[in-house]
Amino acid sequence: MMYFLLLLSRQGKLRLQKWFTPVTEREKKVTREMTLMVLARPPHSCNFLLWRDLKIVYKRYASLYFCCGLEDQDNELLTLEVLQRYVELLDKYFGNVCELDIIFNFEKKAYFILDEFLVGGEILETSKTAVGIAMEEAETLQEVTHTQSLKCDTCPNISICFFCSLNRQWRSI
Amino acid sequence: MSPSVRLQEMIRVIRGARTQGEERGVIQRECAAIRAQFRQADNGTRSHNLAKLLYVHMLGYPAHFGQMECVRLIASPRYNEKRVGYLGAMMLLDEKQDASLLITNSIKNDLSHSSQYVQSLALCTLGCMGSAEMCRDLAPEIDRLLRASNSYIKKKAALCAVHIVRKVPELGELFTPASRSLLSEKNHGVLHGAVVLITELCERNPETLEQFRKAVPELVQIMKGLVMSGYSPEHNVAGISDPFLQVRILRLLRILGRNNETASDAVNDLLAQVATNTDSSKTAGSAVLYETVLTVMDIKSESGLRVLAVNILGRFLLNNDRNIRYISMTSLQKIVQTDHNAVQRHRGTIVDCLKDQDASVKRRALELSLALVSAVNIRSLMKELLLFLSSCPPELRAHTTSGIFNAAERYAPSQRWHIDTILHVLTTAGGDVRDETVPNLIQLITTATELHCYTVHKLYRALIADISVQSLVQVACWCIGEYGDLLLRGECEETEPVQVAEDDVLDALETVLQSHMSSPATRGFALTATMKLSTRITHNVDRIRSIVSIYGSCIDVELQQRAVEYNALFKKYDHMRYPALSTTALGPVSSTAGGDLLDLLGGLDVTPGETRSYHVTRPGKTLGPNYRLFMTFVSHSHPPQSVQLQMKAPSGDVIPAHGLGQVTQTVLLNNPNKVSLKMRVRVCYTSQDFVCQDTVQIDSFPSPAW
Numbered sequence: 041m042m043y044f045l046l047l048l049s050r051q052g053k054l055r056l057q058k059w060f061t062p063v064t065e066r067e068k069k070v071t072r073e074m075t076l077m078v079l080a081r082p083p084h085s086c087n088f089l090l091w092r093d094l095k096i097v098y099k100r101y102a103s104l105y106f107c108c109g110l111e112d113q114d115n116e117l118l119t120l121e122v123l124q125r126y127v128e129l130l131d132k133y134f135g136n137v138c139e140l141d142i143i144f145n146f147e148k149k150a151y152f153i154l155d156e157f158l159v160g161g162e163i164l165e166t167s168k169t170a171v172g173i174a175m176e177e178a179e180t181l182q183e184v185t186h187t188q189s190l191k192c193d194t195c196p197n198i199s200i201c202f203f204c205s206l207n208r209q210w211r212s213i
Numbered sequence: 214m215s216p217s218v219r220l221q222e223m224i225r226v227i228r229g230a231r232t233q234g235e236e237r238g239v240i241q242r243e244c245a246a247i248r249a250q251f252r253q254a255d256n257g258t259r260s261h262n263l264a265k266l267l268y269v270h271m272l273g274y275p276a277h278f279g280q281m282e283c284v285r286l287i288a289s290p291r292y293n294e295k296r297v298g299y300l301g302a303m304m305l306l307d308e309k310q311d312a313s314l315l316i317t318n319s320i321k322n323d324l325s326h327s328s329q330y331v332q333s334l335a336l337c338t339l340g341c342m343g344s345a346e347m348c349r350d351l352a353p354e355i356d357r358l359l360r361a362s363n364s365y366i367k368k369k370a371a372l373c374a375v376h377i378v379r380k381v382p383e384l385g386e387l388f389t390p391a392s393r394s395l396l397s398e399k400n401h402g403v404l405h406g407a408v409v410l411i412t413e414l415c416e417r418n419p420e421t422l423e424q425f426r427k428a429v430p431e432l433v434q435i436m437k438g439l440v441m442s443g444y445s446p447e448h449n450v451a452g453i454s455d456p457f458l459q460v461r462i463l464r465l466l467r468i469l470g471r472n473n474e475t476a477s478d479a480v481n482d483l484l485a486q487v488a489t490n491t492d493s494s495k496t497a498g499s500a501v502l503y504e505t506v507l508t509v510m511d512i513k514s515e516s517g518l519r520v521l522a523v524n525i526l527g528r529f530l531l532n533n534d535r536n537i538r539y540i541s542m543t544s545l546q547k548i549v550q551t552d553h554n555a556v557q558r559h560r561g562t563i564v565d566c567l568k569d570q571d572a573s574v575k576r577r578a579l580e581l582s583l584a585l586v587s588a589v590n591i592r593s594l595m596k597e598l599l600l601f602l603s604s605c606p607p608e609l610r611a612h613t614t615s616g617i618f619n620a621a622e623r624y625a626p627s628q629r630w631h632i633d634t635i636l637h638v639l640t641t642a643g644g645d646v647r648d649e650t651v652p653n654l655i656q657l658i659t660t661a662t663e664l665h666c667y668t669v670h671k672l673y674r675a676l677i678a679d680i681s682v683q684s685l686v687q688v689a690c691w692c693i694g695e696y697g698d699l700l701l702r703g704e705c706e707e708t709e710p711v712q713v714a715e716d717d718v719l720d721a722l723e724t725v726l727q728s729h730m731s732s733p734a735t736r737g738f739a740l741t742a743t744m745k746l747s748t749r750i751t752h753n754v755d756r757i758r759s760i761v762s763i764y765g766s767c768i769d770v771e772l773q774q775r776a777v778e779y780n781a782l783f784k785k786y787d788h789m790r791y792p793a794l795s796t797t798a799l800g801p802v803s804s805t806a807g808g809d810l811l812d813l814l815g816g817l818d819v820t821p822g823e824t825r826s827y828h829v830t831r832p833g834k835t836l837g838p839n840y841r842l843f844m845t846f847v848s849h850s851h852p853p854q855s856v857q858l859q860m861k862a863p864s865g866d867v868i869p870a871h872g873l874g875q876v877t878q879t880v881l882l883n884n885p886n887k888v889s890l891k892m893r894v895r896v897c898y899t900s901q902d903f904v905c906q907d908t909v910q911i912d913s914f915p916s917p918a919w
Contacts, residue, residue, distance in 0.1 A: 041379075121496060164406070166458055
């Protein structure tokens with residue numbers, strides 16, 4: 041399984057962090073050492089290195105470094121493909137994603153795309169299109185419920201009726 | 214109260230801060246506003262504020278006061294609030310926080326929600342941060358979802374189950390039936406989740422492993438379908454259909470086939486097919502091939518298949534892509550013990566990788582090269598390793614030197630080669646060798662009796678070239694001190710003759726003594742060597758005497774003590790100087806006496822006496838009037854302060870020949886702190902007009918003695 045996925049800027053600032061294992065704040069700070077190792081690597085280096093007892097796979101895309109920590113049995117080459125897939129998903133969703141997009145939309149988009157792609161350190165969905173579909177539907181739901189209270193025809197309970205179906209007729213209260 | 218800014222506005226402001234202090238100020242203000250807002254009743258801005266807090270948290274600032282807000286938001290009926298609440302839970306509420314338990318009930322409710330997107334939020338969160346207690350509570354729900362729901366939920370439930378099994382392995386039994394039936398799903402996401410779940414179950418429970426062996430044919434079918442299928446836009450990556458799923462299936466087959474003939478047989482064909490049909494020009498294909506190779510090597514596969522796998526690795530070694538070379542060497546490292554000859558065939562390429570620019574590749578190549586050293590290739594491989602050492606990155610130097618020493622020790626074709634190799638390492642990287650290198654090398658030189666002349670010449674030349682490498686200088690000083698006479702004689706069989714004058718040698722030693730680069734230990738070596746030379750040279754004894762007397766007032770206490778003792782040796786005990794300082798090994802003694810002398814200290818008995826004294830007995834040889842006993846502490850530069858030594862007079866001056874009597878000398882050792890001691894005992898004596906000495910090391914004293 042993947043233990044963590046970190047997105048770093050060239051200066052080492054965290055743009056996104058996902059930990060798939062319980063880690064204290066102090067331990068998180070220890071990974072700073074690893075990020076310095078990664079940032080110091082020359083271009084065209086091997087994308088794999090060892091840090092403590094973890095395999096680290098990293099890839100640089102424009103101004104962002106994507107780093108993840110793997111277990112011993114994990115396939116490093118496949119992880120490169122995982123990172124590539126995540127970048128493609130971000131790109132498709134944002135349209136030519138750049139670092140700023142991720143910064144300003146971390147909470148709505150970057151994390152949600154990630155959560156539709158990886159769960160518990162493992163790949164959730166291998167289809168390119170399925171993740172996009174799920175994102176769009178969830179976004180629609182978000183917009184629909186954002187400002188208004190909505191109640192559908194059949195459900196008596198407000199807390200359920202917001203979501204009972206996207207195809208139902210909505211009416212305002 | 215000032216209205217708090219929107220999230221994006223706040224991010225802009227923080228990024229616009231020019232100094233760390235300014236940023237801290239902005240963040241403190243915002244956090245204060247957020248805290249105030251949290252305390253108020255619900256005013257529709259809670260999710261907003263939590264989002265701001267999460268951004269602040271990511272920058273590294275404390276955000277624990279948002280934990281309860283996460284709990285509240287998760288319980289909210291509004292989807293967007295739930296969403297942010299769950300995100301906050303995953304970032305702020307790991308299982309080590311007490312507040313994490315409070316969301317268990319909300320998760321339970323949301324798992325049965327009518328909207329699959331709410332269910333999905335709950336599943337994702339549980340699968341990422343669920344504690345063992347939460348997992349126990351909610352496992353039955355997850356099992357229900359594994360069986361009866363749509364694909365979207367099933368795949369999430371599968372990974373949630375994986376997390377649960379990792380946290381609470383006993384719950385694996387609960388999920389086993391459902392996971393079996395998931396293998397017949399068509400949806401790749403569900404299939405992938407099922408394979409991961411089954412892998413996890415099999416790794417933790419051998420009985421479950423047995424059960425799932427029956428699923429091998431089904432897995433083979435699925436895999437075949439993927440490999441032979443045509444282009445599928447949804448799952449295609451660089452010509453490979455769903456490499457993610459393929460790799461996981463291969464990994465599961467590896468676990469199922471390990472140590473099991475039947476399962477291994479069933480997958481042989483499949484593995485051969487994958488190995489030959491997969492296009493490895495891009496990373497996706499290489500990833501699948503890599504996993505295939507690992508599987509082939511780990512299960513009981515046919516020998517033909519193993520050969521194919523090693524050849525694939527060999528091909529990878531020649532790939533331009535550094536990543537491929539790296540994983541190739543990692544895999545070869547795993548099989549170098551079991552398939553040693555197969556890996557040896559690729560030695561040339563591996564050695565070439567030592568010259569790669571990349572640090573990761575170099576490290577792998579070093580490990581593998583050290584594993585490939587054998588008696589047959591030691592000479593050529595050592596040349597490469599020494600070449601590597603001269604240009605290797607600093608973090609690898611210590612590892613390289615110790616690897617070279619181990620290899621040299623095991624496979625040295627000759628003593629001269631061994632000594633040359635160690636000297637080469639010391640010259641190139643003497644600062645990165647382990648501490649025991651110096652005594653080990655001294656030991657090696659001592660035993661290589663025919664090479665003393667060669668060694669001392671070589672070390673002398675190294676010494677006059679460079680005195681900065683402490684380990685090399687120490688060995689050189691010792692050697693010059695010990696075999697200085699051979700050095701001065703000038704001829705040597707193995708190297709070109711060179712004239713070395715006594716003054717030159719003393720100059721060299723004095724340079725070491727006076728240099729700022731020399732450590733105290735090195736100075737000690739140099740001083741002792743200078744002293745020893747007093748018995749090996751003829752003209753410059755006075756010069757030695759003066760050097761030694763100068764150091765009698767040296768600031769360094771250890772050096773001063775030594776110098777004072779040596780001074781004493783000159784002044785009061787001059788008659789003992791020769792025996793005390795002559796060669797450690799059994800030196801120029803006639804062959805008839807040689808064998809007898811070896812017995813001299815052979816029967817050294819150390820027995821504890823009542824008053825904590827040790828009786829050292831020596832079975833009989835004739836001892837002349839020059840018998841003296843020296844006892845010195847070993848592996849301390851000076852005796853530990855607490856230990857005291859007192860030597861009593863020997864019982865006699867002469868040991869009768871042919872075992873007709875013995876001489877006993879009592880030595881009292883006072884060791885109040887019960888320090889563990891090692892001692893070297895040296896006996897100097899004359900026998901049949903030869904001045905000789907013998908040394909014995911006592912590595913441990915019987916423990917009840919103290």
